[in-house]
Amino acid sequence: MGRRQAFQVPLLEEGQSIRDTYEVERFLGEGAFAEVYRVRHRFLGKQALKVFKVAGLSPSEVQRMLGEAVLLSRLDHPNIVRVFDANTVDIQNQVFGYFTMEYIPGGSLDRFWRSHGSQFVPIPVAVDLVRQTCKGLSAAHNQDPPIIHRDVKPQNILVGYQPDGLRAKISDFGLAKEVNPLTLMATSRGTRAFKAPEAIADMRGDSCAGDVWALGMTLYLLLTDKMPFNVSEDFGALDAAFKEPPSPPSRTNPLCDTSLDRLVLRSLAFDPKNRYRSATEMLLDLESWVPKLQNDPVQAGSSLWSTSKDVLGNRPSTGSKDPRLVARKAVELAQNPATLGEAADLMEEVFNKLPELRAEYQGRVTLWRRGISL
Numbered sequence: 001m002g003r004r005q006a007f008q009v010p011l012l013e014e015g016q017s018i019r020d021t022y023e024v025e026r027f028l029g030e031g032a033f034a035e036v037y038r039v040r041h042r043f044l045g046k047q048a049l050k051v052f053k054v055a056g057l058s059p060s061e062v063q064r065m066l067g068e069a070v071l072l073s074r075l076d077h078p079n080i081v082r083v084f085d086a087n088t089v090d091i092q093n094q095v096f097g098y099f100t101m102e103y104i105p106g107g108s109l110d111r112f113w114r115s116h117g118s119q120f121v122p123i124p125v126a127v128d129l130v131r132q133t134c135k136g137l138s139a140a141h142n143q144d145p146p147i148i149h150r151d152v153k154p155q156n157i158l159v160g161y162q163p164d165g166l167r168a169k170i171s172d173f174g175l176a177k178e179v180n181p182l183t184l185m186a187t188s189r190g191t192r193a194f195k196a197p198e199a200i201a202d203m204r205g206d207s208c209a210g211d212v213w214a215l216g217m218t219l220y221l222l223l224t225d226k227m228p229f230n231v232s233e234d235f236g237a238l239d240a241a242f243k244e245p246p247s248p249p250s251r252t253n254p255l256c257d258t259s260l261d262r263l264v265l266r267s268l269a270f271d272p273k274n275r276y277r278s279a280t281e282m283l284l285d286l287e288s289w290v291p292k293l294q295n296d297p298v299q300a301g302s303s304l305w306s307t308s309k310d311v312l313g314n315r316p317s318t319g320s321k322d323p324r325l326v327a328r329k330a331v332e333l334a335q336n337p338a339t340l341g342e343a344a345d346l347m348e349e350v351f352n353k354l355p356e357l358r359a360e361y362q363g364r365v366t367l368w369r370r371g372i373s374l
Contacts, residue, residue, distance in 0.1 A: 036051075072173055079139075083101045133218075134215060146184065152194060157171070162366075220249060
C-alpha cells in the first residue's frame with residue numbers, strides 16, 4: 001500500500017494511554033475502516049474512541065478521515081451519537097486519526113435485536129427505536145444541502161437506557177457526505193444487503209430516499225426476524241432480488257397491523273418516487289402509528305412465534321465473563337447512589353449476554369439512570 005499501512009491486529013492495548021488523556025479499557029469491535037475501544041477520560045469518565053486503521057496519512061488526509069467527527073459534531077441531536085474530541089495519535093511511529101464519542105454500554109441495535117433470542121422484538125419497542133433513529137436521520141436530511149448516511153443498518157444504530165427509557169442513536173457517519181445540491185445524489189457505498197435498488201444499479205444512486213430504504217429494511221428485520229430480499233454480495237453484477245415486492249410483515253408476525261404493513265412497504269418501494277423522499281416524510285407516519293394492542297411492551301413479543309436471529313450471520317462475541325456474576329455486581333453497585341451509572345452500564349451489557357434478565361431488570365436500569373436506587 002506504499003506509505004499507507006493497514007494493520008491486521010488491534011492497534012491499541014488495554015491500559016494504554018492516549019495523549020495522557022484517555023486510558024484504553026477494552027476493545028469493542030471494528031469495521032472496514034476503523035476500530036472502536038472503550039476508554040476512560042481522566043476527568044470525564046467512559047467514552048468510546050474510534051481510531052482509523054490506515055496509517056501514514058498526510059495532515060489533509062487525516063482531516064478528511066475525521067470528517068465523520070465534524071459531521072456528528074455539527075448534527076447536535078439527541079438521536080445522533082455525540083462527538084467529544086478529534087485528534088491524532090502516534091502508534092508504532094505511525095500517525096493515526098481518531099475521535100471520541102459517547103459510550104453506549106448497551107451496544108448496537110443488532111445486539112439488542114439478537115438479545116431477544118427466539119422471540120420477536122415487541123412491536124411498540126421496534127417501532128419506537130426506528131422512530132427515534134428516523135428523527136436523527138431527519139436532522140441530517142434537513143441540512144442544506146442534505147447529508148445522507150449511506151450505511152444505515154442495525155450495527156450502526158446504538159441502543160441504551162436513559163432516564164426516559166430506551167434511546168436509539170444513529171452512529172457511524174463514516175460513509176456520509178454532503179450530496180450534490182443539484183442532483184441530490186451521492187456515490188454509492190455501504191452494506192449491500194441494506195442498499196436500495198437504485199444504489200446497487202448506479203454507483204451515484206445514493207440519496208435521502210436510499211437512507212429511507214435502509215431504515216425500512218431495518219424495521220422489517222425487527223418486526224419479522226427476516227430480510228425482505230435475498231441480496232447477493234456480488235458487486236460485479238446487478239442484483240436480481242428486486243422482482244417482487246416483499247410480503248407484508250403481518251404475514252410473519254400477526255401482531256403487525258395493516259397500517260404498519262403500509263408504512264414498511266412504502267419505505268421499500270422499488271421506485272424511489274413511490275417511496276418516502278426523506279426521513280422527515282417517513283417520520284410523520286411513524287409518529288402517527290399507534291399499536292392495535294395495548295400490551296405491556298415487555299410482554300408484547302410472544303414466545304408463541306419461535307424465530308431465529310441467524311439471518312444476519314452469527315452472534316458477535318460478547319466476552320467471557322459470566323453474565324450472572326456481572327448482573328450481581330451491578331445490583332451491588334446500585335446500592336450506592338454514587339455508582340448508579342456504573343451499575344446501569346454493567347446491566348445493559350448483561351442484557352445482550354443473558355436476554356432473560358432484560359424483562360427482570362430493565363425497569364431498574366431506567367430508575368438507576370434517573371438516580372434512583374432500590
